[in-house]
Every structure is written in C-alpha cells, then in structure tokens.
Amino acid sequence: xxxxxxxxxxxxxxxxxxxxxxxxxxxxxxxxxxxxxxxxxxxxxxxxxxxxxxxxxxxxxxxxxxxxxxxxxxxxxxxxxxxxxxxxxxxxxxxxxxxxxxxxxxxxxxxxxxxxxxxxxxxxxxxxxxxxxxxxxxxxxxxxxxxxxxxxxxxxxxxxxxxxxxxxxxxxxxxxxxxxxxxxxxxxxxxxxxxxxxxxxxxxxxxxxxxxxxxxxxxxxxxxxxxxxxxxxxxxxxxxxxxxxxxxxxxxxxxxxxxxxx
Numbered sequence: 001x002x003x004x005x006x007x008x009x010x011x012x013x014x015x016x017x018x019x020x021x022x023x024x025x026x027x028x029x030x031x032x033x034x035x036x037x038x039x040x041x042x043x044x045x046x047x048x049x050x051x052x053x054x055x056x057x058x059x060x061x062x063x064x065x066x067x068x069x070x071x072x073x074x075x076x077x078x079x080x081x082x083x084x085x086x087x088x089x090x091x092x093x094x095x096x097x098x099x100x101x102x103x104x105x106x107x108x109x110x111x112x113x114x115x116x117x118x119x120x121x122x123x124x125x126x127x128x129x130x131x132x133x134x135x136x137x138x139x140x141x142x143x144x145x146x147x148x149x150x151x152x153x154x155x156x157x158x159x160x161x162x163x164x165x166x167x168x169x170x171x172x173x174x175x176x177x178x179x180x181x182x183x184x185x186x187x188x189x190x191x192x193x194x195x196x197x198x199x200x201x202x203x204x205x206x207x208x209x210x211x212x213x214x215x216x217x218x219x220x221x222x223x224x225x226x227x228x229x230x231x232x233x234x235x236x237x238x239x240x241x242x243x244x245x246x247x248x249x250x251x252x253x254x255x256x257x258x259x260x261x262x
Contacts, residue, residue: 004241006031010087011078013065013122016043018191019141020091021050022228026236029054032087035078037063039093065092066114068121075125084129087239090119090140090163094193097200100154108155115159120166127174136179137239140167144187146250147258152201164250171248180247182238187254188216190225221256 010027014020016038028034028051036051036058038044044060051058059081063074078085095111123138130136144150145157146164164183171181188194198216202209217224234253237243252258 001242003030003236003239005087005236005239008032008086008239009035009078009082009084010089010239011035011037011085011126012089012091013037013063013119014091014093015047016040017047018193019186019189019228019231020089021047022232023089023091023141023235024058025050025054026229026232027087027089027239028056028058030236030240031056032239033059033082035059035061035082035085037061037065037074039064065118065122066110068113068118071118071121071125084133085126086130086133086135087137088123088126088139089235089239090123090138092119092141094143094153095155095159097152097197098155099152100158103155108159111155111159116162116166119163123170127179130179131174131177134178136174136177137243138167138170138174138179138181139235139238140181140183141235142183142185144185144252144254144258146183147185147252147262148260153197168248175247178244180238180244182247183250184231184235184238185250185252185254185258186226186231187252187257188220188225189228189231189253191228194225219257220254224255226253226255 010032012024015024015036024034024036036047041062048058048060092115142160146161149157167181167183198212202212231253
C-alpha cells in the first residue's frame with residue numbers, strides 16, 4: 001500500500017532507538033525525508049544507519065528536548081535541509097518509576113518540560129507551515145498508562161495523560177487546515193525502556209527478570225511483547241494520505257493488553 005508520503009518532510013523526536021528509531025525507519029521506507037532528533041549522538045547514529053539502509057540519508061539533530069530555548073535553532077537547521085515539517089512525531093523518553101506522593105515539585109517541573117511542554121512548543125513551531133500548505137500530521141506517542149494507569153509509574157501516568165487532552169483539543173482546532181492530530185498508545189513493546197522497567201520491578205521484588213517478563217506476557221492476549229516495527233507501522237499509517245479522516249483519536253497498539261473499552 002502506497003501511503004502517499006514520499007517526499008514529505010518528517011521530524012521524529014527521541015529517535016535514538018526503541019520506538020522512535022523504528023518510526024523513523026518506517027517513514028523513510030515510505031519515502032519520507034526524515035529528520036531524527038535525540039539527546040545522544042551515538043544512539044542517533046545507530047538509527048541513521050538503519051534509515052540509510054532503506055534508501056534515504058536522514059538528517060541527524062542532537063536535541064535535548066528539555067531545553068525549550070533550542071527549538072528555533074533546531075527548526076532552522078531542519079527546514080534548511082528538508083523544508084517545512086509535514087509530519088511531526090512527538091515522542092519522548094519516559095521518567096523513572098515513581099509513586100504518586102512525595103515527589104518533589106522540581107522533579108514534576110523538570111519532566112513536565114521534557115515530556116509535555118516541549119511537545120506543545122515544538123508543535124506550535126511546526127503548525128504555521130502546515131496550515132499554509134493545508135496538510136499536516138501530528139502524532140504523539142504516549143503510554144498505555146494514559147488509558148489504564150500503571151502502578152509505580154505515577155509521573156508517566158500523570159504527565160502523559162495531559163498530552164491526550166491537548167492533542168484532542170488540537171485536533172478540533174486544526175482540522176479545517178487539513179491537519180490531523182492523533183495519539184498512539186504502546187502496550188508492552190520490546191524496547192530498552194520496557195526491559196529496564198522489567199529489570200527495576202524484578203529488583204524491587206527480589207525476583208528474576210524472566211519471572212517478571214513471563215508474568216507480564218501472561219496479561220497480553222497475543223502472548224508476547226510487541227515488536228517496535230509493529231508499532232511504527234501504525235504510526236506510519238496515521239501519517240499517510242489514507243488516514244486523512246482519522247483525527248482526535250487515541251490508537252492502542254498493545255496486543256489486546258488494556259482490557260477497557262475506552
């Protein structure tokens with residue numbers, strides 16, 4: 001299926017591996033000219049090689065999303081090479097495990113800037129050109145915690161769910177300009193982040209990591225963790241011309257993990 005995004009300019013945040021890296025490869029495979037952004041140059045280089053392997057050299061942008069003053073400079077760099085951004089994939093790293101109580105205000109503020117405010121301000125920067133061209137895709141990757149809060153991940157649960165309300169509001173405002181805004185929710189996808197959370201849980205409980213993973217897999221109807229490329233395929237479809245009538249939606253890619261209807 002031709003997704004109709006060949007030649008489009010895409011920006012993927014937190015693209016140094018895991019979900020972001022897989023998304024960058026999926027978009028490049030469809031012919032999108034892709035900028036990959038992340039805080040570590042070494043991990044971005046790994047993604048850059050994977051993107052190049054499907055036929056397109058990406059633009060690599062070292063970018064600490066917590067630094068809101070860097071947004072204009074990074075967009076100038078991206079637009080100078082690729083032109084205005086057509087497809088924006090808002091993906092961020094996750095905060096450490098935490099309880100809901102006794103978290104210092106500075107910790108909340110720091111992660112809010114990195115995970116929420118950065119996404120909003122980067123999107124603000126991309127929107128004017130999308131409106132002018134009357135075409136745009138804003139896809140925000142969150143967590144299954146926005147649907148069913150995950151025990152021990154209160155920071156993530158609280159901060160990411162704010163992006164769902166924001167994206168829904170944005171979708172209604174931007175629809176007249178041909179711009180869609182959707183949220184994608186990963187379940188247990190086999191990434192470094194998920195493996196680190198499994199390891200942390202095993203350590204807290206004094207258990208083997210294999211036992212923790214088996215317990216987690218037992219809750220997933222398809223009986224396994226998802227593959228990053230499966231998640232990336234869903235994101236690529238939402239970026240496509242074919243998905244022009246899908247907006248304001250929260251799409252789960254979770255193997256049936258979350259048991260609720262809504």
